[in-house]
Amino acid sequence: MELTSLTLYEAQKLVRAKQVSSRELVDGLVESIEKIDPEIHGYLSYDRDQAIADAEKADPNLPLGGVPIAIKDLINVLGHPCGCASKILQGYVAPYDATVTARLRAAGAVPFGRANMDEFAMGSSTENSAFGPSKNPWDVTRTPGGSSGGAAAVVAADEAFAALGSDTGGSIRQPAALCGCVGLKPTYGRVSRFGLVAFASSLDQIGPLTKDVRDAALLMNAIAGADPCDSTSLAEPVPDFLAKLGLGVSGLKLGLPKEYFIDGLDPRVENAVRGAVDHLSNLGASIVEISLPHTEYALSTYYIIAPAEASANLARFDGVRYGFRAQGVSGLLDHYGRTREEGFGPEVKRRIILGTYVLSSGYYDAYYLRAQKVRTLIRQDFVNAFNQVDAIICPTSPTPAFKLGERTNDPLSMYLADIFTLAANMAGICGISIPCGFAQEDGKKLPVGLQILGRALDESTILQVASAYEQSTDWHKAKPGL
Amino acid sequence: MSGTKFDVQYVAELVRIKLTPEEIQIFQSQLGLVLEHVAKLNQIDVSNVEPTAHSFPMYNVFRADEEKPSLPRNAALANAPQQAQGLFVVTKVVE
Numbered sequence: 001m002e003l004t005s006l007t008l009y010e011a012q013k014l015v016r017a018k019q020v021s022s023r024e025l026v027d028g029l030v031e032s033i034e035k036i037d038p039e040i041h042g043y044l045s046y047d048r049d050q051a052i053a054d055a056e057k058a059d060p061n062l063p064l065g066g067v068p069i070a071i072k073d074l075i076n077v078l079g080h081p082c083g084c085a086s087k088i089l090q091g092y093v094a095p096y097d098a099t100v101t102a103r104l105r106a107a108g109a110v111p112f113g114r115a116n117m118d119e120f121a122m123g124s125s126t127e128n129s130a131f132g133p134s135k136n137p138w139d140v141t142r143t144p145g146g147s148s149g150g151a152a153a154v155v156a157a158d159e160a161f162a163a164l165g166s167d168t169g170g171s172i173r174q175p176a177a178l179c180g181c182v183g184l185k186p187t188y189g190r191v192s193r194f195g196l197v198a199f200a201s202s203l204d205q206i207g208p209l210t211k212d213v214r215d216a217a218l219l220m221n222a223i224a225g226a227d228p229c230d231s232t233s234l235a236e237p238v239p240d241f242l243a244k245l246g247l248g249v250s251g252l253k254l255g256l257p258k259e260y261f262i263d264g265l266d267p268r269v270e271n272a273v274r275g276a277v278d279h280l281s282n283l284g285a286s287i288v289e290i291s292l293p294h295t296e297y298a299l300s301t302y303y304i305i306a307p308a309e310a311s312a313n314l315a316r317f318d319g320v321r322y323g324f325r326a327q328g329v330s331g332l333l334d335h336y337g338r339t340r341e342e343g344f345g346p347e348v349k350r351r352i353i354l355g356t357y358v359l360s361s362g363y364y365d366a367y368y369l370r371a372q373k374v375r376t377l378i379r380q381d382f383v384n385a386f387n388q389v390d391a392i393i394c395p396t397s398p399t400p401a402f403k404l405g406e407r408t409n410d411p412l413s414m415y416l417a418d419i420f421t422l423a424a425n426m427a428g429i430c431g432i433s434i435p436c437g438f439a440q441e442d443g444k445k446l447p448v449g450l451q452i453l454g455r456a457l458d459e460s461t462i463l464q465v466a467s468a469y470e471q472s473t474d475w476h477k478a479k480p481g482l
Numbered sequence: 483m484s485g486t487k488f489d490v491q492y493v494a495e496l497v498r499i500k501l502t503p504e505e506i507q508i509f510q511s512q513l514g515l516v517l518e519h520v521a522k523l524n525q526i527d528v529s530n531v532e533p534t535a536h537s538f539p540m541y542n543v544f545r546a547d548e549e550k551p552s553l554p555r556n557a558a559l560a561n562a563p564q565q566a567q568g569l570f571v572v573t574k575v576v577e
Contacts, residue, residue, distance in 0.1 A: 091561075092561050093560065093561060095553060095557040095558070095560060095561070096553065096557075188537045188538060189538050189540075202535060202536050202537065228545050228546075231540070231543040231545075232536075232538075232540065232543075234538065294526075296522075297522060297523060297525075297526060299519075300519060300520040300521075300522045300523050301523065303516060303519075303520055304520055304523075311497060315497075318498075319563060320562075320563075320570055320572055321558075321561070321562060321570055322561035322562060322563070323561065323563065324563070325563035325564065329573055331573065331574070332573050332574070332575050333498065335573040336498035337495075337498050337499060337500035338500055340497075340498055340499040340500070341499055341500035341501065344499065346505070346509075349494075349499055349501070349505070349509070350509055350512065350513060352497050352499065353490060353493045353494055353497065353499070353509060353513065354513055354516060354517075356493050356496055356497045357488060357493045357513075360493070360496070367520070369533055370523050370524075370528055371520075371523060372533030372534055372535060373528035373531040373532070373533050373534075374523055374526055374528060374531075375533070375534040376531050376532055376533060376534040377526070377528075377531060379534055379537060410512075411512050411515075411516060412512075412515055412516055412519060415516075426534075426537070427537060428537025428538055429537075456537075456538070
């Protein structure tokens, strides 16, 4: 068995037992990356020597002791590049550790490599990366999803033991579904965003992408909890996220939202998800049909709120204090205009322009304020649903992985890839995607994801449901066979 | 709430992004379609609904008022496109 095919938990156990060294794990990854990554392009960069130096210092007895963790390119790791897959931050070196990075280190992990992504996390395919897309390990002519597509691809391809990504509208869960791994978006405020480059501040959360549910719980144990450096982090007690794994689903009520089984849902995805629902029912859960009546408005609401917040957050990229600056400018306005013209890619420009428009005088009430009111209704839908059920089960993505290039000229069709994930961000609740089957296409197996949504601060229950499903199925053990 | 008054070039000037004529044309049409789509929100009666800015209402989060070291000057300047004498060099703004 290849070392790199181990889960985070399994690899840590070997390090703890001194059967394998942390250094060997790093070298195993480097070997795997050299072999596979020219085709997958899941990493933008990695620094073997730095990782070895960190590995030598890692305490093997800590919960993540000695295991390298891949990091999406928008989370600061002191001394590593942090470029958000954007030309405007090319060459930027992180001057400090994000809180999640510091917590990974405190748990013994070794931050390793910069995972590719859509520029500034805007996209659902990694095709908006300024450095070229990542490929889906199950079919390299298809996208791994996005925006944390590089992170999902390297986990699925055994080029990483686990990764940290970020999720603003589905950017952890959707690529996890398309690549056949586990992706968890924690409750808004559960994990500190200090040191995460901001996209949409009322929606962004950092979370794990892993090979199984236990690894997601392990990483949550390391990164969750209040942080004085992030005033939006919640001062709520943090449970042991491993505690409910293995408890089964007997007695739990799971809601099936009828609005998620619509036209446009790929029948193969529907079959796999309905199969998973039957399976959970056989395991003892009771399945209740529920309604989230404002689901059809979630996409429109999101594409007002997220770009509005992005337009404000990305104002800081002005070519003065860091990053790219256009050369030979004729004055200050030319400096700003050309720096941002040459530094940002098309999707980032589109969203900044859209966000500025919906916030501009005369349009604010019609777009932004109205969207915030609809957001209240979407949030209320979930409050009502969680009065009836313990968790909600639905598809993560309406389709399996789509072809590279298929949607790049049509932003709206790309936005539809997140139609089932973005409501959770607007409601601030938690969600996880786990593998629940495959769709066959062109002789290839394409993973399908099951999404489990939970109450705010109730990651433990969605992990419990996810683990019950996972432990009685084999989908998560399948490998793309690269 | 229709996209008819939406002018890409004007908004791009507001946010200091230069665009090529081709980009103006493409973005105008692509974002016009997005605005048509989001007009769907007009179907909902929101007259008695409070807006949500943040999914967890939080107010007055204070930290301890203690002196702490900040990022050292050389670290803050390390990523500057241009620096001199411990300062950021900026494009001239006054004649």
